Amino acid sequence: MKEITDRRYPIGKFEYGKSFSNEDTRKHIKIISRLPKEIKKTLKKLKDGALDKPYRTGGWTARQVIHHLADSHVNAYIRCKLAATEKAPIIKPYEEKAWAELEDAKHGSAKISLKLLSALHARWVDFLTSLSNDDLELGYYHPANKRTVSLREAIALYAWHSQHHLAHIQLVAAGNFDKSGKKEDKKEKLPAAEKPKRARRSSAEVAAEKAAKAAAPKLSRAEVLAKARAARQAKPAAPKAAVAEKPKRARRSSAEVAAEKAAKAAAPKMSRAEVLAKARAARQAKTVAKPKKDPNAPKLSKQEIMAKARAARKSKK
Numbered sequence: 050m051k052e053i054t055d056r057r058y059p060i061g062k063f064e065y066g067k068s069f070s071n072e073d074t075r076k077h078i079k080i081i082s083r084l085p086k087e088i089k090k091t092l093k094k095l096k097d098g099a100l101d102k103p104y105r106t107g108g109w110t111a112r113q114v115i116h117h118l119a120d121s122h123v124n125a126y127i128r129c130k131l132a133a134t135e136k137a138p139i140i141k142p143y144e145e146k147a148w149a150e151l152e153d154a155k156h157g158s159a160k161i162s163l164k165l166l167s168a169l170h171a172r173w174v175d176f177l178t179s180l181s182n183d184d185l186e187l188g189y190y191h192p193a194n195k196r197t198v199s200l201r202e203a204i205a206l207y208a209w210h211s212q213h214h215l216a217h218i219q220l221v222a223a224g225n226f227d228k229s230g231k232k233e234d235k236k237e238k239l240p241a242a243e244k245p246k247r248a249r250r251s252s253a254e255v256a257a258e259k260a261a262k263a264a265a266p267k268l269s270r271a272e273v274l275a276k277a278r279a280a281r282q283a284k285p286a287a288p289k290a291a292v293a294e295k296p297k298r299a300r301r302s303s304a305e306v307a308a309e310k311a312a313k314a315a316a317p318k319m320s321r322a323e324v325l326a327k328a329r330a331a332r333q334a335k336t337v338a339k340p341k342k343d344p345n346a347p348k349l350s351k352q353e354i355m356a357k358a359r360a361a362r363k364s365k366k
Contacts, residue, residue: 056105059216063209065194069201074185077208082174084211085167088115091215092159094222100159104217104225109149111221114214116154117145119162119169125207126173132189132200133180142193177204 069077092100100112109117124143131138148154180200188199198206268276319327349357 056108056217056220058213059220060209060212063206063213065196065202067202067205069205071182074201074204077204078174078177080208080211081177081204082170084118084215085163085170087215088118088163088166088218091218091222092163096224099221099224102221104220108217110155111218112157112159113149113154114217115159116157116162117149118211118214119165120148120154121145121210122166122169122173122207125203125210126169126176128189129173129176129200129203132187132203133176133184137188137190137197139190139192142191 095111101110103110104114120143128140131140185201185204186199188197188203190197
């Protein structure tokens, strides 16, 4: 990648107020369609930890840039749809810097925003390619810039925006990022649990260890397995939790089983009506008769009911 003199605007600033031909618009739509694949290709070049490196001092990290692209282009898609369906709608700007400082933008998975961009750009490009020349002259009113932006200009703007932030990610992927480290986080971070540092060994110690390993006799597969079995046997077996012993049921003899079957066969069989009557009688015997409420008894107020309940609770204590 060629040397960048202005890290903030590696491809230069967008020029507002220009006129764009149909051929320009087709090129801009193509740039928008390619962005998710270009980011995916660039992400493969990022080394461990590079995703959280800022492309310039005081700038966003590569992770924040990817999340910002998803945030910005969701808004852009809606703005374009509003312009095509309403008469010069007034769009709502958003605080992009504040969005980029939220936790999901600073620490969330970049793959999620990449998936969002892939689906979003597919819909967006389908919509943009369906617009007629007359449709492309429609626009939305930007209250911050105090001007109407035509769809042609909006498409050009977001094609530039795609390449602008792609260049930022490419700076990081090429190792051309801010060497001082991450962007300073104004939010106070909780102290992490300190891990004991491993003593760094000298090259002589490393070489000695390698030589000792090489000189050691290699065990056969049978010897390795025998060693593993011996290690398992040497470990004391974990004591099993004591289970309450259930009394074992005495095993009956075949003569007792035969006698029980004969007794059941000899017993008089009950009719269906007798079985139902017996079941009803058993249910009635279990039911406790409740005293019927006196219809003439005076009704208690809510306070009296609460006082009665409190008194009942106290008497139980």
